[in-house]
Amino acid sequence: MKWTVLGLLAFVALLASVMLGPAAVPLAQLAHSDIVWNLRAPRAVLAFLVGGSLGVAGAALQALVRNPLADPFLLGLSGGAGLGAVLAIALHVSGPWALPIAAFAGALAALGLVYRLGLIGGAALDPRILLLGGVAIGAFAAAITTAIVSLANAAELRNTFLWLWGGLSGASWDAVLLVALYAPIPLAVLLAAARPLDLLALGEEPARYLGADVEAVKRRVYLAASLLTAAAVAVSGVIGFVGLVVPHIARLTWGHRHRALLPAAFLGGGALLAFADTLARTVVAPRELPVGVVTALIGVPVFAFLLRRWTIA
């Protein structure tokens, strides 16, 4: 029943984002319209893939650091991606893919630094140090970014912030293909770690007694979730809230078993972002809202409602 509802929700969200938009496309021409084929459809699919990836990455990271506030961007990736993008503009790196590639590289650099910091106490990855290191590296990268923006002359630098705040305007079939080829690898790694993640929730010691290779799992989960997030940030900037709230909503409905939780977070995150993007494009048409605003406006009330229901029950 739960799965049917979720599947239906995802299907409706995808359908709506292909059918609805600020440009009036008659129903009869939907299948032949250039706008639908080259703009709406790739944007809908990209929204779904990015939302789903953020949902899964968030769920996995929350389990890894055992902190309900964990978010895919908390571990310094948004700061690193922002620095990469701003550097690319400041150094006049041109080309249609310059910004996404630079952002991805920046996110990877931050990931590497945080990972290295996480290993500082020895061979064991310490989740607390991961969290603190992530916040620190993120803040440091953000400071350098702000320094570049305020010191450099290029007026267009201010606009990188717009890009960073997230949005799916850059969606094309190229971007969809890229994500569709890339995302399944980290997603599969995370799904394969479902059982050890369940054990990890009990604490590292008990998980070890129950037969989980705790150190290897932590590393795999951290790297896979971060690589997934880095791809998301490269194609769509920092879209907040999906990775924080969707895992909690999924957990409230599906419980703590990651074998069910991760797929639910994927479908839920995809549906939420596709739906939010449809609203962003249509409610104030011909203008457009930043999609992060809409994800928060939908996500928070749903979250509050569920929280209330479950704490009363």
Add this chain to the structure above:
Amino acid sequence: MLRRLLFVVLVVSSCTPSGRSAAGPSQRIVSLLPSFTEILFDIGAGDRVVGRTQWCDYPPAALAVPSVGEGLPPNIEAVAARRPDLVVLYNAGPNATAAKQLERLGIRTVLIDLNRLEDLGPAARTLGKLTGREQQAESLATAMDGLAARPPPSATTSLAFVVWDNPPIIIGHGSYLDQLAAQAGARNVFGDITAPSAQVALETIVARDPQWIAVLSDSAAPPGFAKRREWRAVRAVREGHFLFLKGSLFGRPGPRSDEAIRQFRALLAR
């Protein structure tokens, strides 16, 4: 002798009811907007400009004036270091706070609106009064008022100003650029958006199908987004119909606005 001195002091003090700063035409002016710098030079007060922003590059003589940096928001110390008796600021956001800080240092400030063509006349008159160049300012203001009141020709072509590509930010009706386009005979396809600029979906640009994509750019190289696949859905992008508008001429209302309109028309006629 003493009596004469006393007389002078009395006369001067009677002219300055609000302290030392309002004593006659300003002699040392810091201009914190390229448009103000252009107006000051145009009305013959250029020799009294002792500070400008890094963006003030016209007329060429302005480049000899020391720069005080960005201008928005201004660096208070850099401005004060020019020992101005008048600072002219663009009336927006953080500038009001900056003006208060400068007043506290005993420096006279004036905040002037300058967003559209019709603001030019009043701005020129205000600057004329402050510099004692009322006559020259009046003739400039009259010309600018005439420009602002001129009914635009009927549009022969259409365009969209793309300020940023991801997310797409366009120029709406409330902007000076929209006025320039109208005067040059081009219809802004986003003229129904009242704001000066707004984020829109790419498909809206495709659906409105402008004949030209106008970008503020100093080079004539196609913008980076021209090669992106999703932007190829826009006909004008596919056909390479770009208008490259130099920011230093087209990006600011000023004495050269009619020149900007002329050049705009010439670009459209190519």
